[in-house]
Amino acid sequence: MISVASWNINSVRLRLPLVTRFLAEQAPDILCLQEIKCQESQFPHHAFADLGYNHIVIHGQKGYHGVATVSRIPIREVSRHDWQANGEARHVGVELLGPEAGALAGMVLENVYVPAGGDEPDRTINPKFGQKLDFLERMTRWAEAIDRPTLIVGDFNIAPLESDVWSHKQLLKVVSHTPIEVETLARFRDAHGWADLGRQFIPDPARYYSWWSYRSADWRANDRGRRLDHMWASPDLARQSTGHRVLEDARGWMQPSDHVPLITEFAS
Incomplete structure (x- = not known):
């Protein structure tokens, strides 16, 4: 078995004790981090x-954004896409190498941090929302040309299903769950026939969240969560997946990220 984890850590240096605790306790073979907020030299x-x-493998920048993939299995960087079209560090792709990767050797693992999109779901008054939609459209055009087993993970900043949010009705006009975002993400899904591994193992309409706002005084009691983090696989690769889990308890650790880790296991 090979396990891959994904976590928006919201500053890897600030929350390094949480990351090392997670690695020591859960021991995934590969961890994809988003929002590391540092340059490679500071990692x-x-x-x-x-x-x-x-x-x-790190694609970082000073103080903002940034992604990193750390692994016990040999990997090599294969791409850095600027889907934001402004130079921000929001993606890095790696290939799994060698006998340690087993049946997953040659698989490409894409680590992505989709823009949040600001507060107003209207690109005419909020340029950040338009940038988010354009980011996803560039991802969609890229996905149309994929020709090898690929796993894309990270903070998509969209909760597509009604059961991915604490209140579908109240969040329909809130960025991350608006119909246009859901439709745009669906086009990305269909461009490659991605399998949503989270919902493969935790089928809709079961509750499934990966993010709780810092503004909630008691995140667990209020449970106003959203599923903003995802792990999607090429169809053939999805059939090799054997399990998936969400480490909700990490939201209650000392000085937590507002996101929690996802972990998927694959037969190797």
């Missing part, structure tokens, strides 16, 4: 190496 390589994660 805490040593902390990951000490836990056996010696293969690290």
Whole structure:
């Protein structure tokens, strides 16, 4: 078995104790981090190496955004797409290498941080919302040309299903669950026939959240969550998946991220 995890950590240096705890307790083979908020030279390589994660690929920038993929399995960087079209560090793609990858050798793992999109779901008054939709459209055109097993994970910043949010009715006009975002994400899904691994193992309409706002005084009691984080696989790769889980307890750790990790296991 090979396990892949994804987590918007909201500053890897600030929350390094949480990341090392997660790696020590859950021991995924690969961890994709989003919103690392640092440049490559500032990334805490040593902390990951000490836990056996010696293969690290980073696309970072100073203070904002940034993605990193850390692995116990050999990997090599294969792409950095600027789907935002403004130079922000929001994507990195790697290929799994060698016998340690087993049946997943040659698989491409895409780590992405989709823009949040601002507060108003109207691109005429909120340019950030338009940038988000355009980002997804560029991803869609890219997905149409995929010709090898691919897993794309990360913070998509969209909760597409009614059961992905605490209140479908109240969030219909809130960025992350608006109909135009859901439709745009569906076009991306259909461009490659992606399988939504989370919903493959936690079928709709079961409750499934990965994010709770910092504004909620008691996130667990109020439970006003949204599923903003995703792991989607090429159809053939999806058939190799054997399990998927959400580590909700991480939202209650000391100085937590507002997101929690997702983990998917694959037969190797």
